[in-house]
Amino acid sequence: MSPPTDPPPSPAGGRQRGRPRGPFTQHRRLDALRALLQKHPKGLSLYDLARELDVTPRSMRRYLAEVRRELDLVATTTKPGGARLWRLAPGEAPRRVEVRRTQAYALLAARRLFEPMKGSTLYEEIDLAAQQLLGVARRPGRGPNAGVADARLEERFLYMPFAPKDYAAHTEALDDLFQAVADLRPLNCRYRRAKDGREDKVTIHPYAMVLYKDAIYCVGLHAGRGEIRTFLLDRMRDTECATTERFELPSSFRVEDYFQGQFGIWSGGAPRKVVIDFSAKVADYVKTRKVHPSQEIEDLADGSVRMSLDIGDMTELSSWILGFGETARVVEPPELVARVKQELENALANYLGEGEERSGKTKKKTSAG
Structure with a gap:
């Protein structure tokens, strides 16, 4: 006797069986199947599993x-x-x-790091874990804190993101990217280039996800070019995670090799020595910050400090230096000195132009009077 065939499609307005509604990642499938079989230790048939997970028997065979x-x-x-x-x-x-x-409080302190991902399946998973941690955190303490329950420390020990991005419009792409990274599956998408805004159809082998300055990046192999690159989630469109293919993660891959501390994504080029002097006003602040793995701090006789580091790409470095205003001065290399001077002159020109224009109008009014 042959097994029953798949049921016909639902009538109009009814729910189609097959893949469950909404994002349903491999991890959620595993959790759902594990929870179901834990309730039925003697086992379930293919058709029982299909009915419980609301998929067709044909889909269940592929799923298993x-x-x-x-x-x-x-x-x-x-x-x-x-x-x-x-x-x-x-x-x-x-x-x-x-x-x-x-430990639960320490982990809960960083939960706002994931706020930009709200609406995605990944965020739902993280939020579920956070709720479980809250159950632990709200138990009465021991020792000096014995009897103190629900002190709401999770609301008073927080990480506050700096200008976080809102990824509400990119939740599907975020879920696809996370699944591709987690399951080592190729990701197909349209990717908008930064230099001219054109879109290319690309296949990426995503090796890692990185939350850098509250934006989401993917470090992976550009399959068409055979080179490892960094991709910004914001520029991805029409993402699709492969369901039947996998790739091998290179044993030599280290995500740290593609970022340079506080100064951005590695863009190639040999490291250059950078030397910056900071006045005594900010010396303590500078000495307590680790902005790059290569940095060295030297105390100078007048209370100021000298920072030396090796940087491969200086795109973001000048903006960081300008943030210190008059308390920072670039010593070398000469091209960085020139870049900072040019940015200062351009910024000053905005104010000088406005001041001169107002001054001219004032003189005209005085002459007319």
Whole structure:
């Protein structure tokens, strides 16, 4: 007797069966399947699983083939010729992670780091974990804090993002990117180039996601060019995560090699020595900041400090220096000195032009009087 065929499509207005509505990443599928089989330790048939997860039996067959790469499932029969029942192998017992109250608070302090991702499946997963941590954090403390429960420390020990981006319009792209990174799957998309605004159809092997200055980047292989590049999520459109392909993560890949501390994304070029003097007014501030792995700080006789570092790309460096105003002076290299001087002259010209114009109008009025 042949197994039943897939049900016909739902009538107009009804819900189509197949892939569940909304973003449904591989991790959520694994969680849903694991939770279902934990409730049924003796196992469920293919058709029972399909009904419970609201997919067609045909989709369930593909689904099982995919998740068995990551979940240890066992297929058994209760009698000869009977339906195969799928159940978790003994090694797939529920995993527990013990977290102390202080550890929960420390993790909750950084939860606002992910606020720009609100609306995405990734954010929902992080928020779910945060709610579980809150349950731990609100337990009564021990020692000096014995009996103190729900002190709302999670509202008073926070990371505050600096000018975070809003990714509400990019949640689907964010989910696709996260799934591609997590499952080592190619990502296809249209990518807008920064220099001329043109869009290219590209295939990326995303090696890592990076939240840099509250914007989301992907470091990965540009498959068409065979080179590792950094891609900004904002410029991605029509993203699609591959479902049947995977790529190998190079053993030598280190995401740190593509960023240079506070000074941005690595854009190639040999590192150059940069020397900056900071006045005594900001010496303590400068000495307590680690802005680049190569930096060295030297105390000078007048209370000022000298910072030396090796930078490969100086695009963002001049803006950082100008933020210190009169308290910072570039010593070398000469091209950075020239760039900072030019930016200062351009900024000053904006105010001089306005002042001269007003001064001229005042003189004309005085002459007429």
